[in-house]
Amino acid sequence: MTRRASFYWRFFGRPVGRLGKVGRRLMVRINARNYASMAQALELRPDDDLLDVGCGSAMLLAEHAKRARHVAGLDASDLQLDVARQRLADRLAAGTAELVKGDVAALPWADGRFSVVTSMFCLKFVPDPLKALEEMFRVLRPGGRAVVALCDRLRDEKASGKRDAWGQWGWNATDARLLMEKAGFAEVTSSVIGSPASQLVQGVRVA
Known part of the structure; x- marks a missing residue:
């Protein structure tokens, strides 16, 4: 990993220390509009079990x-x-929430555990995005939905060989839909959220 990529990873990918705290606060500000778009798209029901x-x-x-x-x-x-x-102290105490440190490519939950899986700009930091999507598919029950926010802000940088410098993937909507379908999802759609650089991709586990 280049020095520049390492800086980006510590700042946004896996925040640590003082630099990570700055990155965390910046991510919240940058993504506020996208959080609202994601919440609106989900239309959650009271009986939903959700993994983020x-x-x-x-x-x-x-x-x-x-x-x-x-x-x-x-x-x-x-x-x-x-x-x-x-932030979730009350829900954790009530047993209606859980937080786990882990690997997105090896989710520590049983098959079919959730009715909804979401991911907000996480896959750009994942070495094997397809494996991560396959894991999301696995933990969804039949009829469950995955809603994934992706950034294609860096697609031009990827094409010009600068992706490694920033250490993240630059996808467009077509890339994302194809990857979702390859992971097993059906009824895959995409829409712009927040800005033209951000895509919300949705898919369903049929069986």
Whole structure:
């Protein structure tokens, strides 16, 4: 990993230390509009069991928790999870929420555990996005939905060989839909959220 990529990873991908705290606060400000778009698209029901992959400090998960029966979040950053535990303290105490440190490519839940899986700009930091999507598909029950926010802001940088410098994937909507379908999802759609650089891709587990 280049020095520049390492900086980006520590700042946004897996925030640690003082630099990570700055990155966490910046992510919340940048994504506020996208969080609202995601929450609106979900139309959660009171009997939904939801997993947020790459939950960060649980800004989005806290909104989900107002509508879903049970919420779970997974992240790789201790710093982010510490904040998430404070934000979801009441739900955690009630047993209607759980937070786990782990790997998006090896989700620690049984097949068919959730009715909804979300992920907000997490896959750009994942070495094997297809494996992560396959894991999301696995933990969904038949009829369940995955709603994934992706950034194609860097697609031009990817094409020009600059992707490694920033350490993240630059996808467009077509890339994302094809990858979702390859992971097993049906009825895959995409729409722009927040800005033209952000895509909300949705898919259903039929069986």
